[in-house]
Amino acid sequence: MSAKWQSRLELAGIYAFILFMFIVISYPLLWAMGVSLNPGTSLYSATIIPENWSTEHYSWLFTDPNSQYLLWYKNTLIVAFWNTALSLLVVTMLAYAFSRYSFRGRKHGMYTLLLINMFPVLMGMVALYILLNILGLLDTLAGLILIYVGSSIPMHAFLVKGYFDTISRDLDESAKIDGAGHFLIFFRIILPLAKPILAVVALFNFMAPFMDFLLPRIVLRSSENYTLALGLFNLVNQEFSNNFTRFAAGSILIAVPIAAVFLILQRFLISGLTAGATKS
Amino acid sequence: MALSVIPGLGQLYNRRFIKGALFFTLFLSFFILFADFLNIGYWGLVTLGTWVGVDDSRALLIQGIVSVILTFFFILFYWMNFSDARSDANRLRDGWRITTIRSGFKEAWDKGVPYLFIGPGIFMMMFVLILPLLFMVSLAFTNYNIYNSPPRFLLDWVGFDNFKSIFSVPIWRNTLISVLSWTLVWTFVATTLQISLALFLAVIVNDKRVKFKRFIRTMLILPWAVPSFVSILVFAALFNDRFGAVNRTILSPFNVSIPWMTDPFWTKVAIIIVQVWLGFGFVFALFTGVLQSISSDWYEAAEVDGASKWQRFRQITLPHILFATAPLLIMQYTGNFNNFNLIYLFNQGGPPIRNQTAGSSDIIISWVYKLTFETLNYNMAAVISIILGLTVATVAFFQFRRTRSFKEEGKI
Numbered sequence: 001m002s003a004k005w006q007s008r009l010e011l012a013g014i015y016a017f018i019l020f021m022f023i024v025i026s027y028p029l030l031w032a033m034g035v036s037l038n039p040g041t042s043l044y045s046a047t048i049i050p051e052n053w054s055t056e057h058y059s060w061l062f063t064d065p066n067s068q069y070l071l072w073y074k075n076t077l078i079v080a081f082w083n084t085a086l087s088l089l090v091v092t093m094l095a096y097a098f099s100r101y102s103f104r105g106r107k108h109g110m111y112t113l114l115l116i117n118m119f120p121v122l123m124g125m126v127a128l129y130i131l132l133n134i135l136g137l138l139d140t141l142a143g144l145i146l147i148y149v150g151s152s153i154p155m156h157a158f159l160v161k162g163y164f165d166t167i168s169r170d171l172d173e174s175a176k177i178d179g180a181g182h183f184l185i186f187f188r189i190i191l192p193l194a195k196p197i198l199a200v201v202a203l204f205n206f207m208a209p210f211m212d213f214l215l216p217r218i219v220l221r222s223s224e225n226y227t228l229a230l231g232l233f234n235l236v237n238q239e240f241s242n243n244f245t246r247f248a249a250g251s252i253l254i255a256v257p258i259a260a261v262f263l264i265l266q267r268f269l270i271s272g273l274t275a276g277a278t279k280s
Numbered sequence: 281m282a283l284s285v286i287p288g289l290g291q292l293y294n295r296r297f298i299k300g301a302l303f304f305t306l307f308l309s310f311f312i313l314f315a316d317f318l319n320i321g322y323w324g325l326v327t328l329g330t331w332v333g334v335d336d337s338r339a340l341l342i343q344g345i346v347s348v349i350l351t352f353f354f355i356l357f358y359w360m361n362f363s364d365a366r367s368d369a370n371r372l373r374d375g376w377r378i379t380t381i382r383s384g385f386k387e388a389w390d391k392g393v394p395y396l397f398i399g400p401g402i403f404m405m406m407f408v409l410i411l412p413l414l415f416m417v418s419l420a421f422t423n424y425n426i427y428n429s430p431p432r433f434l435l436d437w438v439g440f441d442n443f444k445s446i447f448s449v450p451i452w453r454n455t456l457i458s459v460l461s462w463t464l465v466w467t468f469v470a471t472t473l474q475i476s477l478a479l480f481l482a483v484i485v486n487d488k489r490v491k492f493k494r495f496i497r498t499m500l501i502l503p504w505a506v507p508s509f510v511s512i513l514v515f516a517a518l519f520n521d522r523f524g525a526v527n528r529t530i531l532s533p534f535n536v537s538i539p540w541m542t543d544p545f546w547t548k549v550a551i552i553i554v555q556v557w558l559g560f561g562f563v564f565a566l567f568t569g570v571l572q573s574i575s576s577d578w579y580e581a582a583e584v585d586g587a588s589k590w591q592r593f594r595q596i597t598l599p600h601i602l603f604a605t606a607p608l609l610i611m612q613y614t615g616n617f618n619n620f621n622l623i624y625l626f627n628q629g630g631p632p633i634r635n636q637t638a639g640s641s642d643i644i645i646s647w648v649y650k651l652t653f654e655t656l657n658y659n660m661a662a663v664i665s666i667i668l669g670l671t672v673a674t675v676a677f678f679q680f681r682r683t684r685s686f687k688e689e690g691k692i
Binding site: 007011014015017018021022024025026028029031032048089090091093094096097098101103104106109113115116118119120121122123124125126127128130131134146147149150151153154157182186207210211212213214218229232233236244247248251254255258259260262263266267269270271 | 360
C-alpha cells in the first residue's frame with residue numbers, strides 16, 4: 001500500500017513541476033501576444049488580456065505606407081534562399097572530401113576548420129566591413145549572403161562530415177568498380193543517402209537570416225535593404241516604449257511560422273544532430 | 281634534382297613534357313599576374329602607407345594579408361612541384377616507365393579531385409573568416425583608435441604596446457578582470473543550470489507513468505523554437521523596472537520591486553534566468569532523443585539485480601546521455617561564452633559602471649563590440665579578441681580532440 005502511495009506522490013510531484021514549467025514557458029509568449037492585440041502604442045497601459053481587442057498593429061504592418069514590413073520579409077526570403085542553396089553546395093563538397101579522400105593537408109585542414117569554428121564571426125567584423133566596402137558590396141543583400149555562407153561553413157561541414165562517415169564505404173567502392181566517376185558518386189549515391197543531415201543544414205541556413213540581427217546591422221545601412229530581424233529590432237530600439245506593441249505584432253508573425261516548422265521537424269532535427277555529432 | 285628549383289624543368293628532365301609545361305606556365309603566370317600586387321602588398325604591410333591622407337592604411341593592410349596568403353599557397357605549390365619531380369625521379373630510377381598522357385591525366389585527376397571538392401569552401405572561408413581574423417590580429421599591434429583613424433591619418437606598428445597597456449593601465453586592467461570573471465561565472469552557471477534543468481525534465485517526462493508525453497515534450501521545446509531575438513526583447517520588456525510585468529504583476533502582491541535593469545547584481549540574475557529559459561529546450565530535446573534510444577533491457581536487468589533508482593540513473597542513463605551528446609554540450613558552453621545576442625539585446629551590457637570601459641553585465645564579446653562600434657578603440661578591441669580567441673580555442677580544442685569524429689581516417 002505504501003509503495004503505491006509513494007508512486008502516486010511522485011507522479012503528482014512530476015505533474016506539478018511540469019505544470020510550473022508550462023506556466024513559466026507560456027507566460028512571456030502569451031504576454032507578447034496579448035500586448036500585440038492592445039490598441040495604442042503605450043507599453044504601460046498594455047495588459048496581457050486586452051480590455052479592447054484590436055488588430056490595428058497587424059493591419060498597420062501590412063497597409064500603412066510607412067511600414068516596410070513586406071519589403072523586409074521579401075529581403076529575408078531572398079537571403080535565406082541563397083544562403084541555403086550556396087551553403088549546401090559548398091558544405092557538402094567540403095565534407096565529402098574530408099570524409100572520403102585521403103589527401104595531403106587533410107588533417108591540418110580539419111584542425112584549421114575546427115579552430116576557426118571557435119572564433120566568433122563578430123571578431124572579424126571590422127575587416128569584413130572594409131572588405132565589403134572595397135568590393136562595393138556594403139549595404140547589399142549579396143554581401144550579407146556571402147558572409148552568411150562563409151561563416152556557416154566550419155560548423156556545418158563538421159555535422160555533414162560526421163554523417164557521411166556513417167554511410168558505408170562499400171557503396172561507393174562498388175560504384176567505383178562499376179566505373180562511376182567522382183562527381184557521379186557524390187551526387188548520385190552519397191547525397192541522396194545523406195538527406196536527413198542535408199535537411200538539418202538546409203533548415204538551419206534558411207532560419208539564420210530570420211533570427212540574426214547583428215550581421216545585417218553591420219552590413220546593411222538603408223532601411224529598404226533591412227531584413228526582418230533588423231527592422232523589428234529598430235522598431236523597439238529607437239523608441240522603446242512607443243513601438244513595442246507594433247514590434248510584438250511583427251514578431252509574432254515571424255515567430256509563429258518558425259516555431260511551427262521547428263516543432264514539426266524537431267524529431268528529425270534531433271536525430272540528424274546527434275547522428276552527425278556522435279556517430280552512434 | 282637542382283632543376284626542380286624552377287618549376288616544370290624537373291618534370292621535363294623526367295621526360296614528362298606536358299606536365300612540365302603545365303607547371304612552368306602556372307608558375308610563370310603567377311609571377312606575371314601578381315608581381316605588382318605582391319609588391320604593393322608587402323610594401324603596405326611593412327610601412328602601412330607613407331602619404332598622409334592618400335594611403336589608406338587599412339586597405340594596405342588587407343592587401344598585405346592577401347599577399348601573405350597568396351605567398352603561402354605559392355610555397356605550397358612550389359613544394360608540391362618539388363616533391364612530385366623527386367618522386368618521379370625515384371620511380372624512374374627503380375625502372376618505372378613513363379605512363380601515357382591518358383593514364384597520367386587520369387592519375388592527376390584522381391589525386392586532384394579532393395582539392396576540387398574543398399576548393400570553393402576553402403576560398404570562401406579564406407575571405408570571410410581567415411582574412412578578417414588575421415586583420416584583427418594585426419590591428420592589435422597598431423595604434424588604430426578614435427584619435428588616429430584612417431583615411432585621415434596613417435597607422436603605425438607599435439609592437440606589444442597595446443598588450444602592455446591592457447595589463448598596466450588601471451582602467452583597462454580593472455575592466456578586463458571584472459569582465460573576464462563575470463564571463464566565466466556566467467558561462468559556467470548559466471550553461472550548467474540549463475543543462476541540469478533539461479536533464480531533470482527529460483528524465484521525469486520519460487517516466488513510463490507520465491501520460492500525454494508528446495504534448496508535454498512539444499510544450500517544453502517551445503522556447504527553442506521561438507526565434508531568440510524575439511524572446512529576449514520580450515523579456516527585456518517584462519523585466520523593465522517601471523513598466524515590466526515582472527515587477528508590476530508577479531512581484532507586486534509581495535510588495536517587492538527589484539531593480540532588474542539598474543542594479544548590477546539583479547541584472548546578472550535576470551540574464552541567467554532568461555538564458556536558462558532560452559537554452560534548456562534544445563538540450564531537453566537532445567536528451568529526450570537519447571533517452572528513447574536506450575534499450576529497456578538495461579533497466580530491467582538492473583532492476584532484477586536490485587539497483588535503486590538513483591543507481592540506475594547514475595550507471596545507465598547518465599553515461600548514455602553524456603556519451604552521445606558530449607560535443608553538443610561543449611558547444612553549449614562555448615555558445616554561452618560568446619552569447620552576444622542575449623547580453624546586448626537584454627540590457628546593452630548595462631548598467632554602466634564608473635571608471636570602466638564596459639557595463640556591469642558585459643561579457644567579453646559584447647565588450648569587444650562596444651569598443652569596436654561604439655567607442656572606436658579598434659586596437660584594444662583586437663587585443664581583447666586575441667585573449668578571448670585563445671581562451672576559447674584552447675579549452676574547446678582539447679575537448680573536441682577526444683571525440684571520435686576526429687580519429688576517423690578518410691580513405692577511398
